[in-house]
Amino acid sequence: MSRVTIKEIARRCGVSQGAVSYALNNRPGVSEATRARVLQVAAELEWAPNRAARQLSAARSETFGLVLARSAQTLIEEPYFMGFVGGVESVLAEKSYALALQVVADLDEELATYRKWAAERRVDGVIVVDLRVADPRLPVLRKLGLPAVLVGDPALADGMPCVWTDGTAAMNAALDHVASLGHRVIARVAGPPEYGDVWIRDQAFELAARRLSLETRIHHTDYSAAQGAAATRDIVTGSPRPTAIIYDNDLMAVAGLAVIHGLGLSVPDDLTLVAWDDSALCRITHPTLTALSHNIVGYGAEVTQRLLGLISGAQPQAHLYSTPLLIIRDSSAPPC
Amino acid sequence: MSRVTIKEIARRCGVSQGAVSYALNNRPGVSEATRARVLQVAAELEWAPNRAARQLSAARSETFGLVLARSAQTLIEEPYFMGFVGGVESVLAEKSYALALQVVADLDEELATYRKWAAERRVDGVIVVDLRVADPRLPVLRKLGLPAVLVGDPALADGMPCVWTDGTAAMNAALDHVASLGHRVIARVAGPPEYGDVWIRDQAFELAARRLSLETRIHHTDYSAAQGAAATRDIVTGSPRPTAIIYDNDLMAVAGLAVIHGLGLSVPDDLTLVAWDDSALCRITHPTLTALSHNIVGYGAEVTQRLLGLISGAQPQAHLYSTPLLIIRDSSAPPC
DNA sequence: CTGATAAGCCGAACCGGTTAAGTAACGACG
DNA sequence: CGTCGTTACTTAACCGGTTCGGCTTATCAG
Numbered sequence: 001m002s003r004v005t006i007k008e009i010a011r012r013c014g015v016s017q018g019a020v021s022y023a024l025n026n027r028p029g030v031s032e033a034t035r036a037r038v039l040q041v042a043a044e045l046e047w048a049p050n051r052a053a054r055q056l057s058a059a060r061s062e063t064f065g066l067v068l069a070r071s072a073q074t075l076i077e078e079p080y081f082m083g084f085v086g087g088v089e090s091v092l093a094e095k096s097y098a099l100a101l102q103v104v105a106d107l108d109e110e111l112a113t114y115r116k117w118a119a120e121r122r123v124d125g126v127i128v129v130d131l132r133v134a135d136p137r138l139p140v141l142r143k144l145g146l147p148a149v150l151v152g153d154p155a156l157a158d159g160m161p162c163v164w165t166d167g168t169a170a171m172n173a174a175l176d177h178v179a180s181l182g183h184r185v186i187a188r189v190a191g192p193p194e195y196g197d198v199w200i201r202d203q204a205f206e207l208a209a210r211r212l213s214l215e216t217r218i219h220h221t222d223y224s225a226a227q228g229a230a231a232t233r234d235i236v237t238g239s240p241r242p243t244a245i246i247y248d249n250d251l252m253a254v255a256g257l258a259v260i261h262g263l264g265l266s267v268p269d270d271l272t273l274v275a276w277d278d279s280a281l282c283r284i285t286h287p288t289l290t291a292l293s294h295n296i297v298g299y300g301a302e303v304t305q306r307l308l309g310l311i312s313g314a315q316p317q318a319h320l321y322s323t324p325l326l327i328i329r330d331s332s333a334p335p336c
Numbered sequence: 337m338s339r340v341t342i343k344e345i346a347r348r349c350g351v352s353q354g355a356v357s358y359a360l361n362n363r364p365g366v367s368e369a370t371r372a373r374v375l376q377v378a379a380e381l382e383w384a385p386n387r388a389a390r391q392l393s394a395a396r397s398e399t400f401g402l403v404l405a406r407s408a409q410t411l412i413e414e415p416y417f418m419g420f421v422g423g424v425e426s427v428l429a430e431k432s433y434a435l436a437l438q439v440v441a442d443l444d445e446e447l448a449t450y451r452k453w454a455a456e457r458r459v460d461g462v463i464v465v466d467l468r469v470a471d472p473r474l475p476v477l478r479k480l481g482l483p484a485v486l487v488g489d490p491a492l493a494d495g496m497p498c499v500w501t502d503g504t505a506a507m508n509a510a511l512d513h514v515a516s517l518g519h520r521v522i523a524r525v526a527g528p529p530e531y532g533d534v535w536i537r538d539q540a541f542e543l544a545a546r547r548l549s550l551e552t553r554i555h556h557t558d559y560s561a562a563q564g565a566a567a568t569r570d571i572v573t574g575s576p577r578p579t580a581i582i583y584d585n586d587l588m589a590v591a592g593l594a595v596i597h598g599l600g601l602s603v604p605d606d607l608t609l610v611a612w613d614d615s616a617l618c619r620i621t622h623p624t625l626t627a628l629s630h631n632i633v634g635y636g637a638e639v640t641q642r643l644l645g646l647i648s649g650a651q652p653q654a655h656l657y658s659t660p661l662l663i664i665r666d667s668s669a670p671p672c
Numbered sequence: 673c674t675g676a677t678a679a680g681c682c683g684a685a686c687c688g689g690t691t692a693a694g695t696a697a698c699g700a701c702g
Numbered sequence: 703c704g705t706c707g708t709t710a711c712t713t714a715a716c717c718g719g720t721t722c723g724g725c726t727t728a729t730c731a732g
Contacts, residue, residue, distance in 0.1 A: 004455070005718055016682045021720060031680060048455035052391035053718035056687045061388065072422035072633045077616040082418045086408035089439040098458075101437055103425040119340070119384035122434075225620045251616065258622035280413040280587065281617075284561045286594035297408045341688055352712050357690060367710060389688035392717045 004047040012041050024049075055121075063098040064088070064307060065123035069110045069130065072103065077225060077251055079279040080296060087300025088127065095308065107132075111140050118144040125149070125307045131156045131196040149307040151299075154318035156196035161316035163303045167197055170292050170324035171204035171246075174274050177290075177326055178244040179212040182334045183272060187235045187242040188218045189228055189252055198248065205246070217242065221252065228252025232259045236271070243335040244272040250281045253289055257331070268333035278327060287330030294324040340383040348377050360385075391457075399434040400424070400643060401459035405446045405466065408439065413561060413587055415615040416632060423636025424463065431644065443468075447476050454480040461485070461643045467492045467532040485643040487635075490654035492532035497652035499639045503533055506628050506660035507540035507582075510610050513626075513662055514580040515548040518670045519608060523571045523578040524554045525564055525588055534584060541582070553578065557588065564588025568595045572607070579671040580608040586617045589625055593667070604669035614663060623666030630660040 010020045015034060022029040023038035030038070055061050066088065068081060075081055085101065092099055100123055102113050114137070117123045124147065128137060131152030138158050141148045150162035178186055188205050191198040202218060209216040219234060221227035228251065235242055236259070247253035253275035260267055267273055267287055275282055278293030302321050310316060346356045351370060358365040359374035366374070391397050402424065404417060411417050421437065428435055436459055438449050450473070453459045460483065464473060467488030474494050477484045486498035514522055524541050527534040538554060545552040555570060557563035564587065571578055572595070583589035589611035596603055603609055603623055611618055614629030638657050646652060 007718075017719080018683075018721075019681055022681090025720085029680070034680080046455060048452060050392070050718050051456045051458055052388045052397065053687090054720080055388035056386070056392055056689085056718080057720040059687075059720095072419060072426065075422050076415045076419035076632070078418075079412045079415065082414075083408060083412035085437070086411050086439050089437070090408065093438065093440070098436055100434055101421070101425070102429065103422050104429075115382075116384060119382060120387045122387055225616045229620065251620070254617075255620040258620050258624075261622040280561045281590075284565065284587070284591040284594050286597040288594075296412070343688075351710095353689080354691075354713075355711060358711090361690085363691095365710070370710080386688050389717090390690080392688080392719085393690040395717075 004045045005050070006047070009038060009041050009045065009047060012045075013038055059121070061122060061124050062096065063100050063123045064092065064304065065100045065102070065113075065117050065126040066129070067102045067104060067110045067113050067126070069104050069107055071105070074223065075103065078223065078249065079251075079281070080249070080277055083279075083296040084129070084300040087297035087302075088304045089300075090297070091301045091304040091308070097308075107136060111137060114140060114144060114146060118146050125311050127151065127303055127307060131162075132194050133196050133199050135196070147307065147311050149303050149310060151303055152196050153200050155200065157318060161306060161310055161318070163299070163306055163319045163321050165294055165299070165321050166323040167200045168204040170276075170326070171201050172208050173324075173326045174246055174292060175205070175208040175212060175214065177328065177332065178246070178272055178274065179214060181244075181272065181332060183214070183242075183244040184335075185215045185240055185242040185244075186217075187245045188216065189231045189235070189245060189247045189256065190218055190220050191223045191248045193220050201248065215240075215242075221248075223249055223252065225251050225255040229255040229259045232256035233263075236260060236263060236265065242271075244274070244332075246274045247276060249277045250275040250279055250289065250291060253291075254281050254285055257285055257289070267331050269336055272333060272335070273331040274326075276324070282327075282329070285331075290329045290332040291327050292324040293327045294322055298322075340381045341386070342383070345374060345377050345381065345383060348381075349374055395457070397458060397460050398432065399436050399459045400428065400640070401436045401438070401449075401453050401462040402465070403438045403440060403446045403449050403462070405440050405443055407441070410559065411439065414559065414585065415587075415617070416585070416613055419615075419632040420465070420636040423633035423638075424640045425636075426633070427637045427640040427644070433644075443472060447473060450476060450480060450482060454482050461647050463487065463639055463643060467498075468530050469532050469535050471532070483643065483647050485639055485646060487639055488532050489536050491536065493654060497642060497646055497654070499635070499642055499655045499657050501630055501635065501657050502659040503536045504540040506612075506662070507537050508544050509660075509662045510582055510628060511541070511544040511548060511550065513664065513668065514582070514608055514610065515550060517580075517608065517668060519550070519578075519580040520671075521551045521576055521578040521580075522553075523581045524552065525567045525571070525581060525583045525592065526554055526556050527559045527584045529556050537584065551576075551578075557584075559585055559588065561587050561591040564591040565595045568592035569599075572596060572599060572601065579606075580610070580668075582610045583612060585613045586611040586615055586625065586627060589627075590617050590621055593621055593625070603667050605672055608669060608671070609667040610662075612660070618663075618665070621667075626665045626668040627663050628660040629663045630658055634658075 006017055006020050010017045019030050020038050023035040104110050126148045128148050129151045150157045153164045219231035221231050275289045275291040278291035282289040282291040342353055342356050346353045355366050356374050359371040440446050462484045464484050465487045486493045489500045555567035557567050611625045611627040614627035618625035618627040
């Protein structure tokens with residue numbers, strides 16, 4: 001067990017602790033010769049700063065927080081989150097920041113977590129995902145003074161800094177695509193309506209449909225495969241039967257595909273399918289799924305960069321990360 | 337910004353800091369009356385212990401570490417990890433322990449992370465996943481004196497504490513199942529051979545096949561959907577064509593299913609498919625997939641419990657968590 | 673040669689807890 | 703009544719860094 005401290009380095013170099021601290025932190029106050037000597041000794045002893053000590057005096061924890069208010073089950077099923085976390089990590093690692101990840105059951109527990117973190121000085125800032133319509137977390141974060149970057153549309157962010165992808169544009173692209181193929185009755189299998197992204201897509205869906213003179217229907221789900229399958233069954237057995245379905249995530253699209261096959265129908269001959277979130281799933285089904293693709297790892301990285309900027313004094317602002325790109329695959333074709 | 341410290345509580349209660357500390361930590365040395373008063377004031381002020389300060393003096397970080405040496409891409413595709421992390425979290429949350437999660441590219445970076453954590457006193461212990469054959473991490477962890485619980489078979493653990501699921505028994509169950517259906521030529525689409533679990537399953541596969549007089553072949557992959565699909569193509573176009581395929585994860589099984597459909601073959605008429613890791617994927621395909629199911633969330637929780645036990649002085653030992661259960665679904669049937 | 677300025681370094685306070693050692697008050701007991 | 707042991711605290715050191723005021727010494731303008 002090495003327990004190399006700054007004091008030991010000071011002793012060996014024959015200087016004071018303070019001088020060593022300046023040297024190691026690349027701050028003025030020591031000569032280049034001394035600095036070099038200190039750095040060399042530190043390297044020899046394999047010194048690493050004790051995190052707790054640094055946090056205590058510097059009043060920074062060098063940690064960002066991320067709370068996921070979803071069931072463990074959802075987290076398993078949705079490839080989204082792990083990718084996002086991976087992106088966050090990739091940025092944090094090189095700044096030697098840490099990520100405090102907390103999985104909780106609901107928004108109340110999420111709020112409790114923020115309060116606890118703020119009181120404990122546990123994190124320097126948080127990343128807030130799954131933005132809601134009139135999100136109750138925003139006023140709490142404001143009051144706690146906890147720096148935060150929101151993941152979601154500025155329309156939901158109430159002026160707080162956020163990073164978003166343009167769901168409206170993506171929805172337009174998707175509807176333009178199916179309309180241009182000749183589809184006239186389109187269904188949307190959406191996530192829970194309280195989610196801000198879902199709400200925005202709902203709006204965009206109806207608006208674009210009106211523009212293109214399409215007939216529409218929307219089924220709200222909890223994002224799970226089970227409800228995606230159920231919604232698909234409802235849609236397919238309805239009348240007039242839609243000829244295209246747009247899903248809010250790829251898991252439900254894959255589940256829907258299986259239902260359609262099970263009913264003896266064919267994709268894309270009888271139904272055109274479009275998925276949101278283009279993970280590996282969309283490429284391994286038969287037929288492969290047309291999808292709105294975006295780089296989730298990059299998204300997580302971008303959000304983290306913004307949070308780093310924010311705590312070092314950057315102006316809070318909304319930042320458009322990207323617009324999901326429509327990748328056309330075998331699941332879309334003209335209706336027959 | 338609340339900055340409630342123990343000193344403030346002491347002032348308000350008219351006692352010393354030390355007394356407050358004893359009271360808050362439920363230790364002897366203060367009267368019940370004083371303790372009650374301190375607790376009440378602490379609650380009123382919404383005091384929470386400053387983590388850094390506590391860590392510094394108590395020399396415990398109340399944090400466990402978990403390094404995932406996989407590409408961000410793999411993490412996205414494999415539902416496994418997020419579920420495992422969720423299980424770990426569920427236990428840590430109630431002990432108010434934190435999880436330091438680090439995603440790195442390879443084993444060398446993983447080792448570097450352990451060294452850094454040990455030097456910084458960053459974590460009290462680590463959870464080690466993806467055990468290898470003759471794993472280079474074990475001697476390093478031993479030397480660093482970092483408490484660790486390994487996730488994997490005792491045969492790979494070199495005497496260190498571990499939690500495992502019985503892959504051999506599961507493989508036997510799978511082969512008994514397909515053999516009893518009448519299959520005689522069985523293929524295995526395995527993960528990378530350097531992974532300990534894969535190695536164990538390889539052994540078990542060959543051994544059970546010999547016992548049951550089956551003809552076998554093994555294709556090693558990197559666990560990805562792409563290589564799972566490629567392996568399936570090889571297998572199906574080989575001769576004599578196997579009539580059953582056992583996959584090392586469900587992602588590859590789903591990818592394989594699509595390949596088989598694409599080649600105009602049918603499951604389960606032409607081929608029986610069995611997947612390892614029973615996530616939602618296995619239930620949303622058509623046909624649904626027979627799978628070796630285990631509770632990954634519970635597995636993560638169990639491992640974490642063991643690590644908590646270990647750092648509080650429990651005897652290190654190997655602990656069998658469970659044996660994956662064979663769930664028979666529509667993808668298995670007698671060969672025709 | 674003197675006084676001002678700055679570079680380089682030291683000593684010590686400080687961050688917010690934990691904990692060993694010391695003390696005062698009090699009751700029991702020989 | 704003196705002694706011993708408890709109980710209930712207080713005091714102060716300590717964890718390992720950061721940071722600030724101040725002390726030397728060298729540098730340089732006047």
